[in-house]
Amino acid sequence: MVCPCDNGHFTVFPSRRSVVHSTKGIVSTISPLANEAGLRILREGGNAADAAIAAAAVLNLVDPSMTGIGGDAFALFYEAEIQQVHALNGSGRSAANSSLDDVCRDLGVVDGDRVYATIPTTSALSVTVPGAAAAWVDIVEKFGSGVVSLEQVLKPAIEMAEEGCVISEISSYYWVATEGELRGKPNGVELLKKDPAAPKGYRAPRPGEIYKNRLLAETFRRLGRYGKTGFYEGPVAEAIVDQVRSLGGYLTLEDLKHHGQFGSEITQALSIRLAPGSGPALDLWEHPPNGQGIVAQMALGILKILEKEARVPKFGPEDHNSAEYLHALIECLKIAFTDGSWYITDPNSIKLDTASLISEPYLTERAKLFDPTKASTSATLGPGSPTHRTSDTVYLAVTDAAGNACSFVNSVADTFGSRVVPQGVGFVLQNRGAGFHLDPKHPNVYAAKKRPYNTIIPALVTNANDGSLNTVLGVMGGAMQPQGHAQVLLNMLLFGMNPQVALDAPRVCIGVALPGKSTDPSKRVDNSVYLEDGVSEEVARKLKGMGHEVKIVRGMPGRALFGRGQVICVKHLEEEDGDRRVVYSAGSDGRGDGSAAPLI
Numbered sequence: 001m002v003c004p005c006d007n008g009h010f011t012v013f014p015s016r017r018s019v020v021h022s023t024k025g026i027v028s029t030i031s032p033l034a035n036e037a038g039l040r041i042l043r044e045g046g047n048a049a050d051a052a053i054a055a056a057a058v059l060n061l062v063d064p065s066m067t068g069i070g071g072d073a074f075a076l077f078y079e080a081e082i083q084q085v086h087a088l089n090g091s092g093r094s095a096a097n098s099s100l101d102d103v104c105r106d107l108g109v110v111d112g113d114r115v116y117a118t119i120p121t122t123s124a125l126s127v128t129v130p131g132a133a134a135a136w137v138d139i140v141e142k143f144g145s146g147v148v149s150l151e152q153v154l155k156p157a158i159e160m161a162e163e164g165c166v167i168s169e170i171s172s173y174y175w176v177a178t179e180g181e182l183r184g185k186p187n188g189v190e191l192l193k194k195d196p197a198a199p200k201g202y203r204a205p206r207p208g209e210i211y212k213n214r215l216l217a218e219t220f221r222r223l224g225r226y227g228k229t230g231f232y233e234g235p236v237a238e239a240i241v242d243q244v245r246s247l248g249g250y251l252t253l254e255d256l257k258h259h260g261q262f263g264s265e266i267t268q269a270l271s272i273r274l275a276p277g278s279g280p281a282l283d284l285w286e287h288p289p290n291g292q293g294i295v296a297q298m299a300l301g302i303l304k305i306l307e308k309e310a311r312v313p314k315f316g317p318e319d320h321n322s323a324e325y326l327h328a329l330i331e332c333l334k335i336a337f338t339d340g341s342w343y344i345t346d347p348n349s350i351k352l353d354t355a356s357l358i359s360e361p362y363l364t365e366r367a368k369l370f371d372p373t374k375a376s377t378s379a380t381l382g383p384g385s386p387t388h389r390t391s392d393t394v395y396l397a398v399t400d401a402a403g404n405a406c407s408f409v410n411s412v413a414d415t416f417g418s419r420v421v422p423q424g425v426g427f428v429l430q431n432r433g434a435g436f437h438l439d440p441k442h443p444n445v446y447a448a449k450k451r452p453y454n455t456i457i458p459a460l461v462t463n464a465n466d467g468s469l470n471t472v473l474g475v476m477g478g479a480m481q482p483q484g485h486a487q488v489l490l491n492m493l494l495f496g497m498n499p500q501v502a503l504d505a506p507r508v509c510i511g512v513a514l515p516g517k518s519t520d521p522s523k524r525v526d527n528s529v530y531l532e533d534g535v536s537e538e539v540a541r542k543l544k545g546m547g548h549e550v551k552i553v554r555g556m557p558g559r560a561l562f563g564r565g566q567v568i569c570v571k572h573l574e575e576e577d578g579d580r581r582v583v584y585s586a587g588s589d590g591r592g593d594g595s596a597a598p599l600i
Helices: 032-043 050-064 100-107 132-143 148-161 169-183 214-226 235-248 253-262 293-307 321-342 354-360 360-367 478-491 499-504 537-545 558-562
Strands: 020-022 024-029 072-079 084-090 266-267 270-273 282-288 394-400 405-411 460-461 469-476 508-510 527-531 548-555 564-574 579-586 595-598
Touching: 020 024, 020 595, 024 032, 024 050, 024 282, 024 579, 032 050, 032 148, 032 394, 032 595, 050 072, 050 132, 050 148, 050 293, 050 394, 050 405, 072 132, 072 394, 072 460, 084 132, 100 508, 132 148, 132 214, 132 405, 148 214, 169 282, 214 235, 235 253, 270 293, 270 354, 282 293, 282 478, 293 321, 293 354, 293 360, 293 478, 293 499, 321 354, 321 360, 321 478, 321 508, 321 537, 354 360, 394 469, 469 478, 478 499, 478 508, 478 558, 478 564, 499 564, 499 579, 527 537, 527 558, 548 558, 579 595
Parallel strands: 527 548
Antiparallel strands: 020 579, 024 394, 024 595, 072 084, 072 405, 084 266, 270 282, 282 460, 394 405, 460 469, 469 564, 508 527, 564 579
16 A cells, blocks of 8 residues: 555656665665665674664764764664564753753843743754764664674774765765864864865865764774763763863763663654555554654644545545645644644653644644635644754664564754764764753753753554554654655555655645744744745645745755655565565655665
C-alpha cells in the first residue's frame, strides 16, 4: 500500500534518481560516505541501530554545519523479533545553576520584553548539554546487535577523519557561507581547512576537496574506548565547560557528568491510526514532547476528521498539490502548530496528557476551526505561535536483514549551531537553548535542568493489523520536519507515489515562528505559505484568493527551506516455494547530496 513502486507514477514528477531495492537492508543518508560506513557495520554483523550510529558519526565529519556529537539526537528503533517500536530521547538540559532571571539579566531583557524576547542563537546561553554522545552509546548498548562494539561502530568515522574525506557540494556551500564567522570565533579555525592564501590561513573546504579532522577522530576514539565517561568527564567535558563559561554560559562539569551518568531517556513512542483511502490501516509513530512529532500526528489526524465529516473530499492522485488539497493541508498544519508551539516542552516540567492531543475527540474539536474557503488568522487560531529557516539537521534511515529498522535524527539546531567551538575537540556545540521562551507564563519557558522544544523528529509506520514494519521516514529542517512527514506520507498514501517520487515532489512550507527559528520573534503567527517551484501558478493564484500570503521559492539554496528526507518502505512478498521475503524500497531526497545504498 505505502510502496507502489511499480505503478507508473515515476513520470508524474521528474526525478534524477530511481527507487533503490534490497532484500538484505538499506542505509539512506545525505552522504554516500555515511552510507558506506553504515553498510560496513552491517557487513561486520551489526544491525540497523549499530549502522545508524556509524553513519551519524561520519556525517559529523562530512557535514558539521548540520550535525554532530555536540548536538542532540532522537531515535525510533523497530525491533523485528517482538514487533515493537522503541523511542530514545537524546536531548540535553539547561545548566542546573542557572535561572530565567539570570538569563534575562545577562541579555538585558526587562520584564516587559520577556513575552517576545529570545535567547540569541550564537550566545553561549543557547548551549544546552549536548545529548548526542550519550544517545550514540545508549543506542548501541540498548538496541545494537551486541556483535560489534562501539569502537568498531565509530572506526569508519575515525579512519576518515584521520586519513581525509572528500566534501560534497551542499555541505561545502554551508561551510563556505559560515567560514568568515568561524574564523572570528575562538577555536573556530579548528573546523576549517588550512590554506596559507586564505584569510588568517584557514577556509572552508570546497566541493571535491579532501578534509581531515584529527581532533574529532580523537574525540570519537575516547567515546569508543570509555563510553559516556569519555565525553561527559575528562578532557572533552573540560573543554566544553571552559569554552561555554568563558563566553558567559552556565554549564558546569557536574551538568555534563549528570547527563553521562543518567544517559538518554527511553520514552513511550506515540502512535496515531491512519486509514489511507481504501488501503489497510497504518500506525504512524512519533516521539512525544519535547520533540515536535505530535504536530505531524495532529495535522494528519485533523485531516482524517475533515474527510470523515465530508468537509474535504477524499483526495486522489488527480488532487496532488491542487489548491483545495494544499489549503486543507496548510490549515491542518496551522492548527497543529498552534497547539504544539504552546504545549511542547520538557514533559518532566509540566503535567500533560500528550496522548490526549492526538485523541479523536480533541482533534474533532480542533477541526472546527477549519474553513474550506479561506485562510485562518491569529484571531481564529488563538494564542499559540504557529519564521522558518533552513534545514540544519540530518536524518538517516537504516534497515537490516533481520527486519530491524532505525529512524534517526542528529542536529546542532542551526548552521554550525551556536558557533561555540571547544578547544581541541573538533566539533561545534548546538544552540538548542534558543528554543526556550523567556515569557514566564509559557510552558516552554527557560528554567534550570530543563529541555526546550526540540524540532528533530524521526518517524516510523507500522501495519495496524499485525504490527509489522511498513515505512521508515524523516524529513529534516526545523519546523519543516512535521510538515515534511505529513506531505511525504500523504504522497505515498493518497497519491500512489513510490518513495523516491514522494520525496522529489514539490512541497509547501508554512511560516512558523518558533524561538530560535524565527526571523521576527515578535510575530506570533506568520501567514506566509512558501510554495516550491513545481507547484502551478494557477494553484498559487487560488491560494492567494483564499487569503494565503503565497511566496514561490525557486532553485538552490532556497529549496533547502523544504528540507531533505529519506524513506525506506517495506513489502512482504510470498515466493513460489512459500517462503516469505522482505523487499526494502528506498528513496533519498534530491535536495541533498545523498543516496539510498543497498546491502548486497
